[in-house]
Each structure stands twice: as structure tokens, then as C-alpha cells.
Amino acid sequence: MPVATIFKFNQESRRLNTQDQARLTQLFERLSERTDQFLGYPVAKDFDYQHLVQFLDLPLNNIGDPFAPSTYQVDTREFEREVLEFSARLLRAEENSWWGYVTNGGSEGNLYGLYLARELFPKAMVYFSETTHYSVSKNLHLLGMRHIMIRAQESGEIDYADLRETLRLHRDQVPILFANIGTTMTEGKDDLVKIRQIFKEMAIGESYIHCDAALCGFMAPFLTPRPAFDFADGADSISISGHKFIGSPIPCGVVLARKRHVERIARSIAYIGNLDTTISGSRNGLTPLILWTAIRRLGDEGFRERVQQSLDLADYACARLCAVGVKAWRNPNALTVVFPSPSVEVRSRWQLASADGASHILTLPNVRREQIDQFVEDVAAEF
Numbered sequence: 579m580p581v582a583t584i585f586k587f588n589q590e591s592r593r594l595n596t597q598d599q600a601r602l603t604q605l606f607e608r609l610s611e612r613t614d615q616f617l618g619y620p621v622a623k624d625f626d627y628q629h630l631v632q633f634l635d636l637p638l639n640n641i642g643d644p645f646a647p648s649t650y651q652v653d654t655r656e657f658e659r660e661v662l663e664f665s666a667r668l669l670r671a672e673e674n675s676w677w678g679y680v681t682n683g684g685s686e687g688n689l690y691g692l693y694l695a696r697e698l699f700p701k702a703m704v705y706f707s708e709t710t711h712y713s714v715s716k717n718l719h720l721l722g723m724r725h726i727m728i729r730a731q732e733s734g735e736i737d738y739a740d741l742r743e744t745l746r747l748h749r750d751q752v753p754i755l756f757a758n759i760g761t762t763m764t765e766g767k768d769d770l771v772k773i774r775q776i777f778k779e780m781a782i783g784e785s786y787i788h789c790d791a792a793l794c795g796f797m798a799p800f801l802t803p804r805p806a807f808d809f810a811d812g813a814d815s816i817s818i819s820g821h822k823f824i825g826s827p828i829p830c831g832v833v834l835a836r837k838r839h840v841e842r843i844a845r846s847i848a849y850i851g852n853l854d855t856t857i858s859g860s861r862n863g864l865t866p867l868i869l870w871t872a873i874r875r876l877g878d879e880g881f882r883e884r885v886q887q888s889l890d891l892a893d894y895a896c897a898r899l900c901a902v903g904v905k906a907w908r909n910p911n912a913l914t915v916v917f918p919s920p921s922v923e924v925r926s927r928w929q930l931a932s933a934d935g936a937s938h939i940l941t942l943p944n945v946r947r948e949q950i951d952q953f954v955e956d957v958a959a960e961f
Contacts, residue, residue, distance in 0.1 A: 616929035617939035617953060620793045622825030624944035630867055638863025643855045644679050658866035664873050665832045668799045670810035678834035679856050680866045684792035685713040687817025687833035690857050691788035694815060694835055696721050697843045699752045699786060705744065706756035707736040709766060711790060714756060733909050734766020742776050754786045759807040760794035763933055765914035767794065770811040787812060792819040800885040801911045814839060820865065823942065824872045830865035884943050888913045891941035895950045902958035913941050920957050928953055
């Protein structure tokens with residue numbers, strides 16, 4: 579069979595039949611409609627990565643350490659490193675003192691931070707507040723780490739008095755503190771300066787702090803006052819989601835850690851000619867391009883404008899809800915507006931995240947005032 583005929587046959591065999599194509603069309607139409615009408619989850623939707631479609635024809639794989647060469651060279655490591663360098667600068671990591679990689683999302687970044695802490699301090703005790711993301715308990719179970727839950731304030735921020743007392747009772751254990759830089763339901767932020775001060779007051783020598791900055795990691799550097807959450811404030815590792823504030827069609831994130839910690843656990847893998855320093859072996863080579871594109875398009879000033887636009891809309895949404903009698907509130911400099919849960923119908927229509935009788939909306943940059951107005955009308959109609 580001639581080569582041209584074989585190629586044509588292969589092309590034809592890869593095409594979907596009419597019924598399958600119709601199913602995909604229907605799925606796209608349904609998801610497009612649902613995407614336009616959700617306010618309850620921290621996922622930015624104002625992105626356009628059409629220029630990256632060509633890369634879907636390539637088997638991209640950033641296997642192993644992004645800073646080490648590999649025998650597998652269909653990768654985007656160069657762009658991944660630029661994303662990491664931008665992130666490290668925002669998070670005030672000292673030059674040449676940090677390491678990181680682009681992850682599959684914030685939960686993987688949290689797993690990595692806890693894994694690194696466990697390898698450094700195998701007998702340590704992990705402390706986290708009751709408002710911590712549900713995935714953390716799963717990560718702690720997977721890693722077999724001992725842990726104690728600390729009370730949280732109404733804002734979602736950790737209760738420092740309870741933390742101090744609990745640490746006092748376990749002073750013989752090295753503390754690993756899992757800090758929230760934007761809790762799931764209220765966007766409460768733990769203060770690393772206060773936590774480090776407690777460690778100092780109690781004469782705690784060795785310790786480790788990991789920060790879950792899933793939503794706020796790319797926002798917090800542009801807030802005034804700036805939250806105490808980064809490497810200059812005493813973090814040992816930080817996890818950020820890329821699909822939340824930046825926006826991506828694929829879940830992704832960034833994790834950064836102090837380089838000296840990572841160097842203690844790295845090991846060489848001959849098969850790939852690289853280092854085994856990440857959670858997963860094969861890693862997504864497309865998401866670094868997505869994050870790189872957003873960073874190059876926005877720059878610092880674009881991020882700053884994006885943050886301010888979102889804060890202004892949060893203020894507007896909170897005021898509109900209060901004006902119709904809904905007891906809405908938000909933490910200072912938060913995009914999360916919290917209020918008593920409305921009916922099941924409203925929660926379903928706007929895809930609201932809800933817990934313990936409260937729901938919230940998030941005013942990410944893609945949200946329009948018209949959407950807020952329509953949502954407020956739906957809620958007000960129930961009063």
C-alpha cells in the first residue's frame with residue numbers, strides 16, 4: 579500500500595463519526611452555558627490561549643526537575659523556569675535561595691510542601707486550623723503525619739491564642755505549621771509574622787511553615803497592606819493555583835520552597851538523566867506555557883489592575899446584597915463575599931459553594947456587574 583494511501587487511511591480512521599461529533603458539540607454548548615453562570619468558585623474565565631493550540635500536536639512532558647537537563651527534550655522547561663522566576667520575585671524569595679516547579683494544582687503544591695517538611699522533620703507535629711482546605715487532611719493521611727487541628731476565628735484566620743496554648747502542650751515536638759493564605763469559604767489569611775513571633779516567644783528552635791496561597795498567591799503581593807505570607811515573612815514553602823486568579827483551561831499551579839530544603843531530598847535518576855525532586859514523574863508541559871502567556875501579557879501592572887478591579891467588584895457585590903437586606907460581609911481586601919445560604923434553586927443556578935448555612939461568591943476579573951445585579955435580584959426575590 580502506497581505511503582500516501584496509508585496516511586489518508588490513518589487520517590480517516592481517526593475521525594469521529596457524526597453521532598460522536600454531535601455529542602461533543604452538545605457538551606460544549608452545555609458547558610459554555612454553565613461556565614457563563616457560576617459565581618461560587620475561584621476560577622477565572624477571562625482567558626484566551628488559542629495561540630497555544632498548535633502545541634496540542636506535540637507530546638510535551640516536563641519530566642523531572644525543571645532546572646536540570648533531561649534526555650527527554652520535547653519539553654517547555656525554559657518557559658517553566660521563567661514562570662517560577664516571576665513567582666519567586668513576587669514572593670520575595672532571595673536570589674538563588676529557592677526552587678520550585680509547575681504543578682497540577684494547589685493540592686499537589688500542598689502535598690509537596692508537607693512531604694518536604696516530613697522528610698526534614700520525620701517526628702514533627704503538623705498544626706492547621708479548622709478552616710483549612712479538605713485536601714490537607716487527605717495529604718496528611720497519605721504522608722502518615724501526626725497533626726492537631728487549631729480553632730479558627732470567625733474571619734477564617736487561625737486562632738493564635740489556641741495555637742500558642744497547643745504549642746505549649748507539645749513543646750517537645752518540632753512544629754510544622756500549615757498556614758492558610760485565603761481560606762476556602764471566607765478568604766481568611768493567617769499572619770506569618772504573628773506565627774513566627776509565637777515560635778520566638780516559646781523559644782522554639784526548629785520549625786517549618788508551609789503556606790497554602792491557592793487563590794491569593796498571585797493577588798497578595800499587590801494588596802495594601804501586604805499580607806504577611808511570603809518567604810521574607812518566614813515561609814519555607816508556598817503553593818499557588820494557576821487556574822484560580824490567573825485563569826487556565828487546565829488546573830495547574832506553582833510550588834516554591836527554600837532550595838536548601840529541597841537539596842536534602844533530591845536524588846538522581848539515570849533513566850531520564852534528571853533529578854527526582856517533584857511529586858509526579860511526568861509533568862504537564864502545556865500549563866507552563868499557559869502561565870507564561872498570562873504573565874507576559876499582564877506584567878506587574880496588569881496584575882495590579884486585575885486585583886483592584888476584582889476588589890472594587892467585591893465591594894459593589896457586598897453593598898448590593900446588603901441593600902436588599904442580605905447580611906453579606908467580606909474580609910478586608912478579599913474577593914470572597916459571604917452571606918446566609920439562599921434556596922437550593924439559587925445555589926444551583928449560580929453554582930454556589932456552601933457550608934454550615936453560609937454561601938459565597940467570588941468576584942474574579944471575569945465577573946461582570948450585570949451578573950452581580952442578576953444574582954442579587956434572584957436572592958432578593960426570596961425575601
